[in-house]
Amino acid sequence: MTRARRELWTFAWVPPFAQGNVKDLRVRWALYEAGADYTVRTLPHNAAREDAYRALQPFGQVPAYRDGTVTLFETGAILLHLARVEPGLAAASPQEEASVAAWTLAALNSIEPRIDNVVMPRLFEPEASWLDDFDTLAQRLAGQRLDDLSTYLEGREWLTDTFSVADIVMATVLRSIDDRPLLAERPVLTGYLGRCLARPTFQKALDAQLATIAENEPA
Template identity: 40%
Template sequence: MAIDPSFPIKITAFEWVPEFAQGQVRDLRVRWALEEVGQRYEVQYLALGEHKQPPHRARHPFGQVPTYQDNEVTLFESGSIVLHIAERFGGLLPDDRAARARAIQWMFAALNTIEPPLMDYSIVTLFEAGKPWSEPRRPAVEARIHERLGELSQRLGDRQWLDGDGFTAGDLLMVTVLRIVEGKGLVERYDNLAAYMARGIARPGFKKALADQLSGFAQTPPPEASAWMEKQQQGE
C-alpha cells in the first residue's frame, strides 16, 4: 500500500522468508489491523540479516519484525503495535469502557496463553524436527494445546466473536495465533473454533493484508539463504 502523505505510517517486514513462513510472519497482524481501521502504510523490506544490524536494532532491540513508525512513536512487538493502532483509530476497540477492557484482555490471552503452546508445536514439528528430543516431546505439547483450545472453545460457545457479535483487536490477534497451526488438525477438532477462525480470515481486511504480505516476498532466495537456514536449524 502506498504511503499516505497526510499521515505517514511505516512498518518493517522481511524481504524473503522460507516458503513455510510466508503468510505467518507477524507483520501480517499489523497489516491486518491497519486494513481494518482504513489506514495506509509503507513497508520497508529488510534483506536477509539486515534485521540484526544496528539501524534496525535501534527500532527493535531484539532484531525482529515488525516495527511500526508514525509521526509520534516507534514501536516493536506486534501486540503492542496492534493495541496502538486500535487505540489511535476507530474500529477495533469498543467505545464502552468495560467492553474495551475485555477486548484488550483477549489480546493478552491470545499472545500469552494460546500462542506459547502453539509455537511449541511449531518447534517440535518444524524448527527442531530433526532433534532427538523433539518427537518424545510432541505428545506433551499436543496435550497442552488441547487443554487450552478446549478451554477457549468452551468460552467461545456459539458466539460469533470472543466477546459477542463485534469483531475486536482481541479477535484479530486470536485468529492470527490460531492460524499458526491451521490445517494441522488441532484447531479443526473444535467445530466452533474452526468456524471462528474461518470467519476471521474471510474478512476483507485479512484477505488484503495476506495478499499484500505474500506479494512482497522475493520468490528467489538470496545467495546466503542456505547458510542462514542451516544456522537457524542449529539454533545459532
C-alpha cells in the same frame, strides 16, 4: 492537517515455509480494518541484526512500526496502539476496550506459547530423538487451552462484542497450527477461525505480504 505516514518494517523476503505467516500480517490486517494506509519498509534478514534496526526492534525481529506519535515493536503493543488511535478500530465502551486488551494478551500469553511448542520443534528440529515425547506433552498442554477457548467461544461470534484486534491476534495464532487434529477436532474453533479469515481485510493483508515477498524474490 496531513497525518504522518504509518511505516511498517518487515523482511523483504522469507523462505516458503514462512511466506504468509510473517507477523507483519497482523499489523497489515488491523490497518486494513481501520481503513488506514501505510508504507512498507523492507529489510534483509541480516539487516535486522544491525544496531540501526535494533533501535526500532531490540530483538532484531519484525515487525516494527512508526507513525507520527509513536515508534513501537511487538505486534500486541502495535495493535493495541492502533485500537486506541484509529477511529475505525475504536471500542464502543471502556469495558469493550479493556476486554480487547485482555483477549489480545490472552492470545499472546496463554495460547500462542502452547501452539508454538507444537509447531516449532517439528519445523526446526524434525529429526530430534526427543521430538515424539515432547510433541505428546505439547499437544496435551495446547489442547487444554484450546478446549477452554472453545468453551468460551461457544455461541459467540467474536472474542468481545465486535470484531477487534484481539480477534486478529487470536486468528493468526490459531492459523499457525498446521493440519493436525488439534484444531480440526474443535469445530467451535474452526468455525471461529473461518469467520475471521473470511473477512476481506484478511485476504488483503495476506495478498499484500505475499506481494512484498514476490517483489523481493532472490534472483
